[in-house]
Amino acid sequence: KNEVEQSPQNLTAQEGEFITINCSYSVGISALHWLQQHPGGGIVSLFMLSSGKKKHGRLIATINIQEKHSSLHITASHPRDSAVYICAVPPGIQGAQKLVFGQGTRLTINP
C-alpha cells in the first residue's frame, strides 16, 4: 500500500461543476502539499497546509490531521483547471522537501 493515496485517478467534468480530489496518507506529517502539473511538466505549488482550511481564489484545501486525510476543492471549474493534481507529504520531521507523492489525479474540464 502506498503511503499517499489519491482518488479519483481520473476525473472528467463539465465547466462550472464543483470538483473534489481526495488524498489519504498513512505516515505522520508536519504539512501536506497540493501541487498542479500542466502538460509540459512544470509543477506549481497550490497549497501547503498543516491544519484546517486554506482558500485561494476558486481553490480550497482542507486537512484533517487526525483522520490523515486532505481534500482539494475547485469551485466553478473552468477548462484551464485541466491538469494533474498531486498531493505530497514530508514524512516525519526529516525535512520538508523529502516528499512522498500521491499518484496524481488527472482532471479534465470540458467546456
Add this chain to the structure above:
Amino acid sequence: KAGVTQTPRYLIKTRGQQVTLSCSPISGHRSVSWYQQTPGQGLQFLFEYFSETQRNKGNFPGRFSGRQFSNSRSEMNVSTLELGDSALYLCASSQQGRGNTIYFGEGSWLTVV
C-alpha cells in the same frame, strides 16, 4: 523575481554515458531538492541540499549524485546511464526547506537511447 531555472530542458543521451543537470534556485533560497518523474513510478525524491550539504537522500543507486555550490545553485549527475533513467527531472527550491512553500522548475526531460 526569477523562478527556478533548470538547464538543459531537453536532452538525449546514449546508454553508458553520463549526464549533468543544472538548477538555479530562486534568489535567496538556500534549500534545493531534486525529483525524478517517470510514467511507471510517478514522482520520487532524489536528494535535498541545504547550504552546500546534502540533508536527505532518496532510494536511488549511487549512480545518482548531486552537489550544491556556495551560491545555492545545484547540479545533479547520473553516471552510466540506463534506459530506465529516461525521465523528467525536477528541481525545487525553498527558503529554508522546512515549513516553507516549495517552488518547482520546469524540469529537464532526459531520454536515454
